[in-house]
Amino acid sequence: MEYLEKLPIEKGFAEVFYDRIEPELNMLETQRQNMRKEGQRNFWIIMGIGIAISVAAFFLLQGHEWQFMIMFAGIGGGFFVAMIGKGRATGGWSSTINDVIMPPVCDFVGDMHYDRHAGKGFGLSRFTSLKLVANYDDASLEDRIEGTYNGVDYAMVEATLTKESTDSDGDRSDSTVFRGLLFRISLLNDAPCPILITKDYGKLGNRFAGMFSGGKGRGMPRVETGHPEFERFFELHADHGEAALEYLPDAFLDNLMDLGSTDIRCAFDGRDFLMAMGRKQDFLKMPGINQPMSELTGEINKVFVDLAMIRRVIDRLTNSA
Structure with a gap:
């Protein structure tokens, strides 16, 4: 991977990038893919539960005044909770990237x-x-x-x-x-x-x-x-x-x-x-x-x-x- 220095403040940072950041990239990419997969898995598991509740309400509560309310709650609530679950699985990614990038940048800037x-x-x-x-x-x-x-x-x-x-x-x-x-x-x-x-x-x-x-x-x-x-x-x-x-x-x-x-x-x-x-x-x-x-x-x-x-x-x- 090539690092292009674009600003005067970056002059000389390419060497730091190759020495301190590039060796971490394979590990970061593997971690990123795992976190992304976990987030997607959490999303679909929770979403599946919400859909199952809606389907059950459709068949078991036909004619009941709460049928459509429960169906909507199953899908809408499932989606909301699924997004939270996905966010928890991927929420630490920015901190992970910061921990790799910012210490070398701070040391370089001085x-x-x-x-x-x-x-x-x-x-x-x-x-x-x-x-x-x-x-x-x-x-x-x-x-x-x-x-x-x-x-x-x-x-x-x-x-x-x-x-x-x-x-x-x-x-x-x-x-x-x-x-x-x-x-x-x-x-x-x-x-x-x-x-x-x-x-x-x-x-x-x-x-x-x-x-x-x-x-x-x-x-x-x-x-x-x-x-x-x-x-x-x-x-x-x-x-x-x-x-x-x-x-x-x-x-x-x-x-x-x-x-x-x-x-x-x-x-x-x-x-x-x-x-x-x-x-x-x-x-x-x-x-x-x-x-x-x-x-x-x-x-x-x-x-x-x-x-x-x-x-x-x-x-x-x-x-x-």
Whole structure:
């Protein structure tokens, strides 16, 4: 299997791939096929039980008022439980792939630690108090990365934040208020005051968003930056406008535009730079159970694309790109 290095951050990784990852591929492919077969077997066993219940109901309960209800429950319930059984058989596959790929990748990149299960230790309170993300009821965090790049400490995590709501009938439902990446990057000097950069929703939208800001966030005055292109997409808020503009790194507003996404909210708070970057695609997505190991190299390339994005954020922040 050939590994093609596509990005500067990957230069030299092919040797690591051949030495540490390729020898594991035959074992992984065998394990993948076994897990896939087990999942399919579980699915059809449980589904068969559901079908048997439906057939029995058809013959034994003819004319009974519950006949069709039980038939439907047998097939529908069987399918639902069968999918759960299949998922349990294959659910550990992503962790298995992570355990093979990420340690060599972290060692190669250097000064980087990866934790797939990142439920604790990444504080979210400042992200909500600064209005980088909306208030939420439940948080799912995973794929946490911590490290040092060009002398700058950083941590990031993939987050899905949901909020529960109740309609007029008393029915509860969950809605996603944020899905994407959260960054915490150390700064060399304290910010003179909290500085928020957020999306420009237009006059009415900004006024509506400001109604729900408390203490920080849009509760701070808007600062004119003198940067028309930046202000097409973003707003800057701070209690001390002149000090905030003087503090921002050279060309930071230009560099923020270069990140390639307008779904960005960020803040300077104390000695930390915090950023919420909304995105729909999964971060560090590994091959699924139905993908053969021959497709693994392309997925590793995508991992490096995500890691390069982290460096890109720091480069734009420090103006070192």
